[in-house]
Amino acid sequence: MTHVPPPRLALLGGGFSTEEDGLLDDWLLSHARTPRPRICFLPTASGDAPTYVERFRAAFRTRPSCTPSVLPLFQRDLDDEALRAFLLAQDVVYVGGGNTANLLAVWRVHGVDRILREAYDRGTLLCGISAGANCWAEASHTDSFGPLTSLPDGLGLLAGSVCPHYDSEPGRRPSYRSAVRSGALPAGWALDDGTGALFTDGRLTETVTRVPGAQVYRVEGDGGVRERALPCRLLAPAPEAGP
Template identity: 85%
Template sequence: MSDVAPRRLALLGGGFSTDEDGLLDDWLLDHARTPRPKVCFLPTASGDAPAYTERFLAAFGTRRSVVPSVLSLFQRTLDDATLRAFLLAQDVVYVGGGNTANLLAVWRVHGVDRLLREAYDRGTLLCGISAGANCWAEASHTDSFGPLTSLADGLGLLPGSVCPHYDSEPGRRPSYRSAVASGALPAGWALEDGTGALFTDGALTEAVTRAVGARVCRVEPVEPGGGVRERAVPCRVVRPAPRGHP
């Protein structure tokens, strides 16, 4: 039997920052490696916005089964050794939305990119919404620079590209399809709002939705002749837990 922990990450099309029902966060926590996981929120992409942090703590601080924390980098207080120990102790790292390009730049300045790779290799579940989903892939579809564009940059923990808000933001779907068709972005995963996708060692192992009809799509270039092939993957509908569930 191998002692190597599975490497897992989750892309979220919702969660505490957009949904009131908590269904996608419930699904996420079901995949934590321990029944009472330490969950660290990284609001870097929003510039460590206080309101975002407060919303996370309000959502996760009331869960008896969770030990929540927040890592601020814009007012960093931890030295390098303490920062490493703190991140490697987390069971789940949850990354918020905002500016993908800024997020990556700040992480690299502080060495957080390297620490997250190490945590991932040790079995920490990495996840996030919007920019917090984009960051794990090789490349992403982003509005970090204003207009929608291709960002051929990321941590590369997930092969290919990611596009969030596939159904809810004007221009997202045609722009991402065009980028994949032209080769500006590699084949990848597009998430409509209300969905979640879990990857284990780089392969999709589960897709869910809290909104019937919302999709997780695989988008690939068609050769020869251009164009793209878009395939919706089967999604399990997540439901509220029965009364009495913690």
């Protein structure tokens, strides 16, 4: 009988699109269910931007430890059956940044939201940065509509809310704290750039950072706002092989 790992997803504060050291990407691949995982990039939130797709291909095609692919939806080639089979065959689904609200709308039109839920239950590691982190939660803090605002919408695979770019974009931190304090957003997780958070069956099981001092936070309301920094393991480059 084939072993099915528990449902897992990862929120990323960086990766191939913002960094060149590959530390967060290596950490991500280390949690895949197979030694040579099939990893599929969904660039939907950026409108399948060609430069974003090429950055993904450049970052992963030279890695002997994975088999990369890309799923475009704005020029879709696969029928419903082939689309489902393709996504369910992936070990990792990596969602790029962009517009969270548009991402969710396009996925629902194509039925990708339902397939990703099925893949999650079957052990595919779901992950992403920015909009690609927001989408997995019940709600998120987003600039999808211009100014920063609350989006009480998401796939709901992770309870609560998510706020990316917590330390790098002006207004993110006070705006998210205010939204949680007022109840506009449920309690949730905020990520500094350069960090990663792994959730197993809905529970936080690991936090890492490639930047000393960058952190993942738990932010809760209930009459006020409480922000708790979580310890993050500092990622380090693998030692170079000897001669």
